Amino acid sequence: MGDLEPIPETSLPSPFDDYFLSSLSPLDFPRMVELYNSDLAFILLKPPYPYTLDDARWFHDNQAHNRFQNYPGTQEVWVIRSKSHSGTLVGICGTHPNFEESDNRFRLGYFLAPEFRGKGIMPAVVTEVLKRFPGTIFDAGAEVGNMASRKVLEKCGFQYIEDGEFEETWPASKGGGVRKLVRFVKEC
Numbered sequence: 736m737g738d739l740e741p742i743p744e745t746s747l748p749s750p751f752d753d754y755f756l757s758s759l760s761p762l763d764f765p766r767m768v769e770l771y772n773s774d775l776a777f778i779l780l781k782p783p784y785p786y787t788l789d790d791a792r793w794f795h796d797n798q799a800h801n802r803f804q805n806y807p808g809t810q811e812v813w814v815i816r817s818k819s820h821s822g823t824l825v826g827i828c829g830t831h832p833n834f835e836e837s838d839n840r841f842r843l844g845y846f847l848a849p850e851f852r853g854k855g856i857m858p859a860v861v862t863e864v865l866k867r868f869p870g871t872i873f874d875a876g877a878e879v880g881n882m883a884s885r886k887v888l889e890k891c892g893f894q895y896i897e898d899g900e901f902e903e904t905w906p907a908s909k910g911g912g913v914r915k916l917v918r919f920v921k922e923c
């Protein structure tokens with residue numbers, strides 16, 4: 736889909752205007768290795784662990800720049816950067832296609848570097864990103880005890896699904912265990 740326009744960088748609204756949304760770049764690979772090998776290894780199910788530069792390259796080349804023609808100005812991976820930190824990657828918001836369910840269905844995922852958590856950044860990011868997906872349905876899951884993640888979803892208007900609890904088996908290298916997750920959905 737190389738014929739699509741590049742996604743312009745977008746600042747978040749005040750008071751989060753130090754942060755902007757951008758696309759993944761090869762310059763981010765060392766930062767991704769640092770972060771995915773931090774506490775995130777035990778929190779996020781999908782990324783490989785230990786995470787390597789080759790994993791970052793694979794993600795960049797095969798997933799991060801996927802585009803969705805029905806939703807102009809969108810991409811699969813939104814990199815959150817800080818202007819006052821020279822554009823360093825402070826987190827990622829993923830809008831992953833869930834087209835096996837239906838062609839307007841997506842799955843939301845996100846994380847921030849530890850030093851950027853608890854400042855209200857992720858609700859502002861999710862609100863900004865989801866504006867670009869009108870008419871879609873977003874699913875999201877969070878570990879039962881991940882109250883910060885659950886609060887982000889609630890702040891962004893996701894609905895908690897009462898009977899939606901499910902289990903996932905974590906790889907032993909990432910802390911292991913069969914963990915309970917709760918499900919949230921939003922119609923955008």
Ligand SMILES: CC(C)(COP(=O)(O)OP(=O)(O)OC[C@H]1O[C@@H](n2cnc3c(N)ncnc32)[C@H](O)[C@@H]1OP(=O)(O)O)[C@@H](O)C(=O)NCCC(=O)NCCS
Nearest residue numbers: 778845846847852853854855856857876877882883884886
């Ligand atoms: C989840 C995450 C993205 C949240 O983003 P954030 O920008 O830090 O979110 P906020 O600053 O809005 O804070 C989340 C809320 O959770 C609350 N919170 C945090 N830890 C909590 C806890 N243990 N119990 C109860 N509430 C908690 C915060 O007080 C805040 O609520 P408030 O706004 O009412 O004060 C971030 O914490 C993160 O990257 N965590 C690690 C990765 C992760 O868990 N990803 C999601 C996997 S499903």
